[in-house]
Amino acid sequence: MSHPDLNLLVTLDALLAEGSVAHAARRLGLSPSAMSRALARLREATGDPLLVRAGRGLVPTPRALELSERVGLLLEEVEAVLRPAEALDLSKLTRTFTLRASDGFVENFGPDLIARVNREAPGVRLRFVPKQDKDSGPLRDGSIDMETGVIGKATGPEVRVQALFSDRFVGVVRADHPLSAGQITPSRYAAARHVLVSRRGSEKGYLDDILEIQGIRREIGTMVGGFAAALALARASDMVATVPERHTRDLRADMFSFALPVPVPEITISLFWHPRMDADPAHRWLRGCVRDVCAASAGQGRAEA
Known part of the structure; x- marks a missing residue:
């Protein structure tokens, strides 16, 4: 089906407004012969002559008059769609x-983010959903709008990424734990029993x-x-x-x-979104x-360190 x-x-709108092939051609910057061919195509498409000879001019048929108002409205809608936002x-x-983020991110950055959004856009709601994995499928299908976390192998190559802040791992125990006194050496740290955080249930x-x-x-x-849960x-x-410090x-x-007694590389927490949302003003x-x-919180973290 063609x-x-x-x-x-556009051609029909010009012809109905001008009532003349020559005038409609000038209006659209076409030659009279090109406009005549366009009118022939319109007649074939609609099954109606649309404009018929009456003396030296052309007059619209009842079908053309019926279409006149509808065509104008259609063109207005098309122009609105193509107009910049x-x-x-x-x-x-x-x-x-909808933001996908770890519990730690929501607990530490969520309150300030919600307060900022409420001040600037009271009609906007944030929906936080947990991170089960690093698959980019939800960003692609639009079920989530953005995500925070560490870049992984499952992160799609088309996904936009912007670094938010760096974080480091620290050890944490209850206030009166034996490790809270004295130097924490690698052997003392390793000898204690540990809580392993693993979304996939790994034992390492x-x-x-x-x-x-x-x-x-x-x-x-x-x-x-x-x-x-680990804490x-x-x-x-x-x-x-x-756990990550910030x-x-x-x-x-x-x-x-306490600082870990072995050198562990810092991690970079980033913001992820799909490229189709790049130009969306609200998303931006x-x-x-x-x-x-995140910048304000990271700065506060450095000041307290």
Whole structure:
């Protein structure tokens, strides 16, 4: 089935407005012969002569008069679609954005982000969903609007990425834990029982690979799916939780935190979104809010260090 030539709508609008092939041709910058051919195509497409000779001029048929108003409205709608987006009015914006992030990110950055959004765009709601993996499928299909985390092998090559801040891992124990006194050596750290954070239920983590290079092996006492759960267990037991420092700042407030006794590379927390959202004004505004909130929090973290 052939698709209609939508350019014919522009031609029909000019012919109906001018009532003359020559005048319509001048209006559209065409030659009279090209306009005559376009009129022939319109007649074939509609099954109606549309304009018929009356003396020296042309008059519209009833079908042409019926189409006249509809064609004008259609062209107005097309022009509106192709017109650049109007300036974003945050006070009138009504929209729900879905952000996929870890519990730690939501707990530490969520309150400031929500407060910022409420001040600038009261009609906007944020919906946070947990990170089960690093698959970029939800960004592609639009089920989430943006995501925060560390770049992984499952991150799609087309996904836009912007670094937010760097974080480092620290050890955390309850306030009166034996490790809260004295020097924390690699052997003391490894000898304690540890909470392993693994979303996939693995019995070995990123940190274990680093420790093994230095001939150290820690004892895993239990495994959990998130940093909040790891800290809750460490607070109520003799176990050690190893967590990102800035992600868990508030959760560690009443606990003893210490620098790891082995060198561990920092991680970069980034913001991810699909390229189709690049030019969306509201999405661009929210990306800026996330960046600002994270920058302010990172600066506070450096000041407290």
